Amino acid sequence: MRRQWLSTMVSVHYHIAPELAPLNSRLGETPPVAALVVLTYDHALTLNEEIRLIWGASWNLAKVLFLFIRYVTPAAMVILLATETQTTISFEITCRLDPMFFLATYGLTEGATSLLVLLRVHAIWGREQKVLITMGSALAMIMTFFTITYVEVGMTIIDVPGEDPIYCYGVNDFVTKFVFTSFVLTLAFDVIALVLMLLRAVMHHRARQIREPLLQRFYAYGVGYSAGLILLRVFLFIGDARLDLVVFKIAMHFVRCLSVTLTTRMYLSIRSMRTYQDWAAATDVKPRGGAEVTGDSTEMSVISISRRHCVPPV
Numbered sequence: 001m002r003r004q005w006l007s008t009m010v011s012v013h014y015h016i017a018p019e020l021a022p023l024n025s026r027l028g029e030t031p032p033v034a035a036l037v038v039l040t041y042d043h044a045l046t047l048n049e050e051i052r053l054i055w056g057a058s059w060n061l062a063k064v065l066f067l068f069i070r071y072v073t074p075a076a077m078v079i080l081l082a083t084e085t086q087t088t089i090s091f092e093i094t095c096r097l098d099p100m101f102f103l104a105t106y107g108l109t110e111g112a113t114s115l116l117v118l119l120r121v122h123a124i125w126g127r128e129q130k131v132l133i134t135m136g137s138a139l140a141m142i143m144t145f146f147t148i149t150y151v152e153v154g155m156t157i158i159d160v161p162g163e164d165p166i167y168c169y170g171v172n173d174f175v176t177k178f179v180f181t182s183f184v185l186t187l188a189f190d191v192i193a194l195v196l197m198l199l200r201a202v203m204h205h206r207a208r209q210i211r212e213p214l215l216q217r218f219y220a221y222g223v224g225y226s227a228g229l230i231l232l233r234v235f236l237f238i239g240d241a242r243l244d245l246v247v248f249k250i251a252m253h254f255v256r257c258l259s260v261t262l263t264t265r266m267y268l269s270i271r272s273m274r275t276y277q278d279w280a281a282a283t284d285v286k287p288r289g290g291a292e293v294t295g296d297s298t299e300m301s302v303i304s305i306s307r308r309h310c311v312p313p314v
Contacts, residue, residue: 031250031252031253031254032077032080032081032253033081034253034254035077035253035254035256035257036074036077036078036081036257038254038257038258038261039073039074039077039257039260039261040074042261042264042265043070043074046264046265046268049268049272050070050268053268053271053272054066054067054268054271057271061115061119062116062119062267065112065113065115065116065119066116066264066267068108068109068112069109069112069113069116069260069263069264070260070264072105072108072109073105073109073256073257073260076101076102076105076106076109077253079101079105080098080101080102080105083097083098083101084098099153100150100153100154103146103149103150103153104150106252106256107143107146107147107150109256109260110186110256110259111139111142111143111146113259113260113263114139114142114186114189115139116263116267117135117189117190117193117225117226117263118132118135118136118139118193120218120222120266120270121135121193121196121197121222122135124197124200124218124222125196125200131196134192135189135192135193135196138185138188138189138192139189141185142182142185142186142189145178145181145182145185146182148178149175149178149179149182152175152178153175183233183236186233187230187233187234190226190229190230190233191226191230193222193226194223194226194227194230197219197222197223197226198223201215201219201223214270217269217270218266218269218270221262221265221266221269222266224262225259225262225263225266228258228262229255229258229259229262232251232254232255232258233251233255235251236251236252236255
């Protein structure tokens with residue numbers, strides 16, 4: 001079984017020259033610290049909105065997901081940094097705990113973030129079942145592959161010589177293929193979300209409703225979020241293809257940081273404009289001003305969200 005180096009992020013084929021180990025160790029710690037600073041700063045900026053809009057709201061799935069990714073993500077990053085820099089636990093145990101803890105927290109927070117995206121797109125499409133089935137199936141496949149990968153990493157992790165917990169373990173080819181597949185599926189999920197939001201935006205534009213305040217905010221954050229995350233994942237693939245550890249680690253940490261930041265900001269923005277009048281007016285795809293509906297304009301002009309679902313779930 002051929003050995004392959006594994007960073008704290010995920011199993012990839014990175015080879016680190018001994019003379020570069022001190023430099024790579026410092027570079028390995030820089031991205032998570034920078035991402036944590038960005039995440040903490042954004043939390044501080046939006047804490048007042050969170051207290052006003054979230055803490056007193058009734059409990060539902062979206063609120064649980066929001067609070068989970070909001071606080072578990074930075075806590076996990078702090079614990080990961082502490083694990084890699086501490087000297088109390090033996091080096092061998094640290095080498096085992098480090099990748100398993102990262103993969104577990106990364107998978108859970110990314111899964112919760114993707115589920116919030118699914119709820120957002122599902123709502124703007126009037127809760128159409130086809131949208132739920134399409135995106136739900138993609139998310140289920142992602143989590144299935146991730147679970148298999150996590151189990152395989154725990155069973156096949158290989159101890160390799162090293163002086164830093166970041167570079168002291170490896171895995172086999174089978175795990176690497178599963179990781180790559182999960183990356184592809186995650187990218188596909190983000191592309192599907194972006195395409196569905198763009199299609200819905202076109203429908204609202206043709207119905208002359210694209211300037212509704214709620215929709216403007218929704219598409220500004222939603223489309224921008226999906227496009228930005230897709231670019232980050234492409235950046236991640238470039239680092240993987242070039243065997244560039246620095247590029248790969250920066251992309252992985254900032255994918256998690258920015259996905260949480262943008263998703264929570266989107267949630268807070270919609271919660272601040274969640275009155276029935278705003279939501280109902282912004283989600284009925286009907287021409288304004290008494291304009292005549294023609295076959296060329298849209299045959300889906302009757303799509304709307306019912307009264308009992310007037311409050312967006314994200």
